[in-house]
Amino acid sequence: MHLSGGSLALLGEVRTGLLPESRALSRVSAADLLTLVRGRRAQSRERPVTWAQSPVVHEGVDCRLATPNRSKVRAVGTVATHATIRGGRILQSSAMATVVAGEGTHRRSWGHYLGRIGTVETLTRLSPGIGGQLVDGFLGPPDPTTVTLDPGAIAARLFTRVRTDLTLNQTPPIQTSAARLRWAAQVRPGVAPSLSFVLLDDETRLVSVVVGDETELAAVQRFCEDLAVHDWLLTVLTEVIDEAEMAELSGSSPAQVLAPLLEHLVHLWLPGALTPPPLRGLWNAVETDPGFTVQWNSRIGQLRDRVAVATLGALSRSQSRW
Numbered sequence: 001m002h003l004s005g006g007s008l009a010l011l012g013e014v015r016t017g018l019l020p021e022s023r024a025l026s027r028v029s030a031a032d033l034l035t036l037v038r039g040r041r042a043q044s045r046e047r048p049v050t051w052a053q054s055p056v057v058h059e060g061v062d063c064r065l066a067t068p069n070r071s072k073v074r075a076v077g078t079v080a081t082h083a084t085i086r087g088g089r090i091l092q093s094s095a096m097a098t099v100v101a102g103e104g105t106h107r108r109s110w111g112h113y114l115g116r117i118g119t120v121e122t123l124t125r126l127s128p129g130i131g132g133q134l135v136d137g138f139l140g141p142p143d144p145t146t147v148t149l150d151p152g153a154i155a156a157r158l159f160t161r162v163r164t165d166l167t168l169n170q171t172p173p174i175q176t177s178a179a180r181l182r183w184a185a186q187v188r189p190g191v192a193p194s195l196s197f198v199l200l201d202d203e204t205r206l207v208s209v210v211v212g213d214e215t216e217l218a219a220v221q222r223f224c225e226d227l228a229v230h231d232w233l234l235t236v237l238t239e240v241i242d243e244a245e246m247a248e249l250s251g252s253s254p255a256q257v258l259a260p261l262l263e264h265l266v267h268l269w270l271p272g273a274l275t276p277p278p279l280r281g282l283w284n285a286v287e288t289d290p291g292f293t294v295q296w297n298s299r300i301g302q303l304r305d306r307v308a309v310a311t312l313g314a315l316s317r318s319q320s321r322w
Contacts, residue, residue, distance in 0.1 A: 006101065006214075007098050007099065007186075007187065008099045008100060008101060008122070008126075008131040008134060009099045009131045009134040009138075009184055009185065010096060010097070010099070010183075010184065010186070010221070011065075011096065011099060011134070011151060011184050012095060012096030012151050012183050012221055013152035013181065013183065014093070014094045014155065014180070014181045014225050015092065015093045015155045015156055015159040016090065016091070016179050016229055016231075017090075017091055017163070017176065017177070017179070018089060018091070018172045018176045018236075019088070019090065019091045019163070020163055020168050020169075020170045020172050021168045021169055021170075021172065023088075024087065024088030025050075025085060025089075026088060027051075027052060027088075028044070030085040030088055033168075034052050034053065034054035034084070034085060034162070036054045036057055036161075037054075037057060040055040041055075042054050048270060048273050048274075049087045049268060049270060050085075051086050051087075052084065053082055053083070053084045054082045054083045055082070056080050056117065057081050058079065058081065058114075058118065059154050060110065061075070061076070061079055061097075062075075062107070063149050064146060064147070064149070065122070065138075065148060066137035066140065066142070066146075066148040066149070067130075067134065067136070068136045069133070071127075071133075074123045074124050075102075075122050075149065076107050076121060077113045077119050077120030077121050078097070078117050078120070079095050079096065079118065080096055081093065081094065081095040082158075083159070084225065086274075087265075089268065090265075091162055092159075092225055092229065093155040093156070093158040093162065094155060095151035095152070095158070096151060097149065097151060098118055098119045098217075099119075099121075099122065099131075099134055100120075100121055102121035102122050103121075104123075105123050105125065106123065107123060120149065132186065134184070134186075135185075135208055138182070138184045139184055139206045152180055159178065173260040173264050174236070174260050174261060174264065174265070176236050177203060179203050179204070179205070179231065179232045180204050180205070181231065182204065182206055182207070183206075183208070183209065184207075185211065186210060186211075187213065187217065189212060190212050191211075192212060192281075193209070193212065193279055194210050194282070195209045195210070195282050195285055196208040197285075197286065199290075202235075205231055209279075209282070211279075215278075216278045219276035219277075219279045222274065222275060223275045226272065226273075226274045226275045227286065229268075230269065230271050230292055230296075231292075234292060234295055234296055236261070237261065237265075237296065237299045237300070240257060240258060241302060241306070243257050244257040244306055254306050258303050258306055258307050259307060261303065262303065262304070271286070271292060271293060
């Protein structure tokens with residue numbers, strides 16, 4: 001990722017979902033799966049949880065950037081994308097571009113843009129405050145009449161590419177849906193890092209991050225990936241508990257629905273563990289509102305109670321037959 005002095009905004013999106021595999025991949029297996037470019041190995045590590053990340057791949061773009069007033073801001077460059085696997089279970093694809101002011105209004109050769117992976121340069125004369133306009137436009141309602149920069153579509157293609165790899169057996173222990181977290185960031189010199197977090201619908205989240213220094217921008221994408229994982233885990237937990245309630249009403253055992261979550265995903269709740277140090281303080285805001293860990297602990301207690309009750313009920317029924 002190229003971070004130029006005077007970046008106008010960072011625009012990105014993260015897709016998060018369960019890897020379609022019956023077993024958790026080891027660190028080595030995850031790294032092998034994410035070797036997307038021949039000759040370039042994936043990064044990986046074992047602690048605090050197994051984690052692997054693919055090499056960065058890029059896609060060239062020549063498009064408009066969304067703004068609230070629908071002004072014509074054209075940009076050319078590349079969107080940087082990578083995939084990660086956390087705990088051998090959770091797959092993410094993450095696409096991002098740094099928007100910078102171009103030198104002039106004429107498009108340059110692709111060789112110029114390929115030397116600045118993850119950067120798009122504007123070819124339009126810019127008005128004051130354009131960084132905030134780009135953030136608001138990117139996170140605002142889409143304009144159905146205009147095609148604008150969409151890192152989410154690029155992330156979705158990589159997400160599908162990894163999920164459909166022939167080495168995966170396509171039998172996950174839990175049936176879940178994927179989620180998308182669209183994010184944007186900008187610099188306001190001298191301010192403390194802050195964020196706005198919005199649940200747009202069942203599958204989509206919007207995050208706006210403000211940092212006080214250009215050097216802190218490099219940590220925003222990793223923070224948003226960490227945030228997306230934990231938002232997805234909390235969503236899956238809620239969905240599974242709701243499914244268990246339906247199973248109970250139909251006379252089925254809720255433990256059969258709940259136990260796989262306890263076995264395969266609960267231990268991956270580690271908020272902030274993979275967030276770079278400059279932005280770990282943002283988790284304080286997340287823990288205050290909407291209160292991720294409070295919700296998580298409450299739901300986990302509810303889940304464990306349901307499993308215990310179901311187990312005792314099954315044991316009691318078994319003993320009564322004797």
